[in-house]
Amino acid sequence: MPQAAETQFHLLDKSWTLKRFPARKNDPLRAWDAADELLLQEVMGRIQSEQKVLIVNDSFGAISTVLADFKPHWISDSFISQQACKQNLALNQLSENLISWDNAQAWPKQKFDWVLIKLPKSHAQLEDQLYRLRDCIHKNTQIIACAMSKNLHTQSIKLFEKLIGSSHTSLAQKKARLLFAKAEQLEHKDSPYPKSYQLSQYRLEVFNHAAVFSQQKLDIGTAFLLENFPENHNYKNIVDLGCGNGLLGIRAAQLHPEARIDFYDESQAAIASAKLNVQHNNLSDDRLSFHLSNCLDGADVSSADLVLNNPPFHQQHSISGHIAKQMFQQSKKVLKPGGELWVIANRHLGYHKDLDNIFGGHKLVKSNSKFVILKARK
Structure with missing residues (x-):
């Protein structure tokens, strides 16, 4: 210890x-x-x-x-x-x-x-x-x-x-x-952020404020999950946990037009980016909600059918796995019986061990040389 x-x-x-x-x-x-x-x-x-x-x-x-x-x-x-x-x-x-x-x-x-x-x-x-x-x-x-x-x-x-x-x-x-x-440049000048890029395959223009991870292009982990996205279930309540610019939740909203989507992140820039992307891509409606929060603090127990998660493994400059573990533990509480947690992660991080300890098991959905997509069911 x-x-x-x-x-x-x-x-x-x-x-x-x-x-x-x-x-x-x-x-x-x-x-x-x-x-x-x-x-x-x-x-x-x-x-x-x-x-x-x-x-x-x-x-x-x-x-x-x-x-x-x-x-x-x-x-x-x-x-x-x-x-x-x-x-x-x-x-x-x-x-x-x-x-x-x-x-x-x-x-x-x-x-x-x-x-x-x-x-x-x-x-x-x-x-x-x-x-x-x-x-x-x-x-x-x-x-x-x-x-x-x-x-x-x-x-x-x-x-x-x-x-x-x-x-x-x-x-x-x-x-x-x-x-x-020295304070020498005193005239106002607009920040060049947020910046945007096109994702034509998903019919999206993606905006990112400066503090958002991979803010000038689609990060390869998110891209891999988008290519292998859960589609064939009747999800009613979906959570994008650690949402960043909101791409996973937005894709879920496209594929599950009747589902409620909740976006959670502890970054103000992430929540602002997710809101901007929802509005700009004409998805804004009452079924989408945004939460500035420490992981899933405040979320209702047994309320979600699906949690999508691309967990960080840094806290500021320190490498640590405790944030991912907290996300997995809170996801189990927030999921309904039978609900699923989908995790995209660098394969070397070994998150399958945490999922086995917390959920009692996991399934490997897809993998490549760098990433794994893991699924755990409550």
């Missing part, structure tokens, strides 16, 4: 309790990393009480919890990150009302004195965020980004220089670095 990670974060003469979300027994991963720590060391004692602070992409709320007394604005695409931050505020007897919770798809219309950014994994997401950031800065805004050194790429620095202003990086400490950017 893995050893539980440290939960006490110390800085100067203070300490905070910080945990990841959702909670896992003996979670070996901390709710902060050396990049968070380096950023907080840089700004603590420099921010003044009257200054306006914007925090972007705070992974599990460590930055926001430590700086909560400055009443920062918060922007993150991730519902799980937001829930983690609220949890950590509560653990430290801090009110969540100290934070202004802004939507990642609609940034606040005001200027900030400090902008603190945790670099996202996606280059496209960073590009979109920097376009939006130009409306939120003035010539004296202090802009500092942080990342583990392996995640701070030359491409990211060039993006800051192109869209914000001249930039430089700090020396590495504990394998983490800071990026400092």
Whole structure:
């Protein structure tokens, strides 16, 4: 059994309790990393009480919890990150009302004195965020980004220089670095996102906001499931779990015109993309619903005939199988007796073992050199 990670974060003469979300027994991963720590060391004692602070992409709320007394604005695409931050505020007897919770798809219309950014994994997401950031800065805004050194790429620095202003990086400490950017590009410029591509074989134009996985082309895992899609059952209630841009649910809506389709994702960009694709492809009606959620939290027990799932195996920069396992466990609860879970996954991930443990067995629907389609029945 893995050893539980440290939960006490110390800085100067203070300490905070910080945990990841959702909670896992003996979670070996901390709710902060050396990049968070380096950023907080840089700004603590420099921010003044009257200054306006914007925090972007705070992974599990460590930055926001430590700086909560400055009443920062918060922007993150991730519902799980937001829930983690609220949890950590509560653990430290801090009110969540100290934070202004802004939507990642609609940034606040005001200027900030400090902008603190945790670099996202996606280059496209960073590009979109920097376009939006130009409306939120003035010539004296202090802009500092942080990342583990392996995640701070030359491409990211060039993006800051192109869209914000001249930039430089700090020396590495504990394998983490800071990026400092001058606020020189202050004129509004529209983001190039969302972008779209055509899927003529399914009569669809697919739109993707910047934070969505494989946002410029159809990813090969989804393509493989679309080619081997469940068609021959009388499904009445279908769930697209971890829906991304909604393609699986939209295809289900095409093939099962009487079925109710529920789209679930923890990414604001994913839900926004799925809604846009439903509307643009003339599928919008009362039988389609969208849920920003941690997996299937809040879904009715024994309510679905079919769950479609392309599970992630990363949480931000960390590789982990716990999200897929949570998705499988919740799918079993949400499925009706006899209901089916269809999973598309890289074959090396070994999800068949989890399905056997949770459902008591599985069936291999189709495989190729890279992917497997697995089916489990409740």
